[in-house]
Amino acid sequence: MEAEKAKEKEELMSRGFHELRQRIEELHCELLEEKILTATLQSEMDGEGRLDEAFKEVVHKFYEIRQQSLEDIEEDVSWEDKCGCLLHDLSEMWTFSNPEETSTLKYISALEEQVETLRKSLDNLQNKLQVGLEIENHLKKKVCALEKQKILSEEKLRAQISAFRHYHSQHRLNITSLLDEGFSHIKSALNMVEEKLKDCSMSERDINSSQVDNLKLNELERQDVRINNDDGSDLILKRNQPSLTTTIAVGNSDVSKALAVALNEKVETLLLLSQQEERHLLERNVNAALQKKIEDLQRNLLQVTNEKVKALMELAELKRDHQLLQEKVNQASREGKSLGEIAVKRTLQEKDGRLKNLLKTSYLRRWTGIQDSDGNDADTHRDSEANNMDFARMKIENATLKESLESMEHLIRAVRRLRLSLLKFKEPAASKGMENRSSESLDNIINEASQLKIALGISLPLSWSVEADSGSFSRRVEEEIDNGHSTRENMDFVSAAGFEMVELLVFVAQLLKEYKCS
Helix, strand or coil: CHHHHHHHHHHHHHHHHHHHHHHHHHHHHHHHHHHHHHHHHHHHHHHHHHHHHHHHHHHHHHHHHHHHHHCCCCCCCCHHHHHHHHHHCCHHHHCCCCHHHHHHHHHHHHHHHHHHHHHHHHHHHHHHHHHHHHHHHHHHHHHHHHHHHHHHHHHHHHHHHHHHHHHHHHHHHHHHHHHHHHHHHHHHHHHHHHHHHHHHHHHHHHHHHHHHHHHHHHHHHCCCCHHHHHHHHHHHHHHHHHHHHHHHHHHHHHHHHHHHHHHHHHHHHHHHHHHHHHHHHHHHHHHHHHHHHHHHHHHHHHHHHHHHHHHHHHHHHHHHHHHHHHHHHHHHHHHCCCHHHHHHHHHHHHHHHHHHHHHHHHHHHHHHCCCCCCHHHHHHHHHCHHHHHHHHHHHHHHHHHHHHHHHHHHHHHHHHHHHHHHHHHHCHHHHHHCCCCHHHHHHHHHHHHHHHHHHHHCCCCCCCCHHHHCCCHHHHHHHHHHHCCCCCCCCCHHHHHHHHHHHHHHHHHHHHHHHHHC
């Protein structure tokens, strides 16, 4: 047992000795490598020392030449100061050529600088020319659209005038036909009356002649019975006279009835004519009043749109300030300050109330033109009640179209200005001269684009109802501020397009900023 234990110890000792030998060999190899490295480093250090000595001699020599040329001899100057003086000297002080060659080089460099400036000015002029051509094309398109609109309005007016003329001609023909019928009826009635009068006169003559003949015959034949004949003649006359009076009375009553009917028809036609003329005059007056009203509404609309743009820009600035204040309040709330939150909420409520009052008093009432009217205006309004709905709809559509055009023009101007300011960073010379201010200007562009995006997000169309949405206005503003983005569901097409363009500009500005930083 002891022998086995001794053998095991011997094996363990041999294994440990073998490991120690391997470790010694590895350390010996590493020592040799370190010696080789130290030798190479020593040789490199010797070479660097020789180079330093040569560099010191060169620097000393150039410094002496410099001092001799400047006639300024200084002593006890360190080697670092000499190197700094030589590095800060201009390249013109160390030209190893003739003065004539230096003058030609200066002239060539000046010409090259002039060529560069001319190229820059040419590029700027080309950019300005391109912008002018774009503006000219835009104006041409706008003029063509206005001409088309003018032609369409002229065609509509001509069609309406032709319709009015056709309507007038129809009424005129109807009135003339009615007058002709009445005249023919009156003429036929007069002819009938004349014929009846002639018949009555002929019958009277026949009756009188027959009575005279009978009387003469009775007197000649019967002279002795004269009294009886006289009585008989009186009876005959008494019998015949009532028939004559009845025929004359019947004829006179027919004539009076016909004349009364003709006069009534004539009076009715005259009343119709007078009513038609009064209606035409009333329509002319109503059209003139509506034209004046349209002009007043157009002026009010222009003023209101300008005020709306200003109010939206002010609202964007206020919203930006409110966002900054909200961030400060959040920071303060993290630190435990509650008074600042109360003050910010009060300022927000006051600003919101001011904006609501402004929109209630001056926005909708001014562009709709609600004013006190007299009795004549009320009458004209009652007469033109049927056309008021169509006219109001056309007025609202025209106002919304003009507002969208003006907002689109304002948006195009702002986006073009931001785009041109971004194009300046692509020029190499400008980027070299504005390296320090490029990041600040890009930040300004991003801030301005974000303000424009905020203004587009809170823009209000003309059909917006203040009374319906006044209660939820402040709540929507606070939700948009808390969420950090505005909803695009209720936007019109102008705001949506502007939003996309502004986001694209912000993305390009951020890319340029990252590129400049890298």
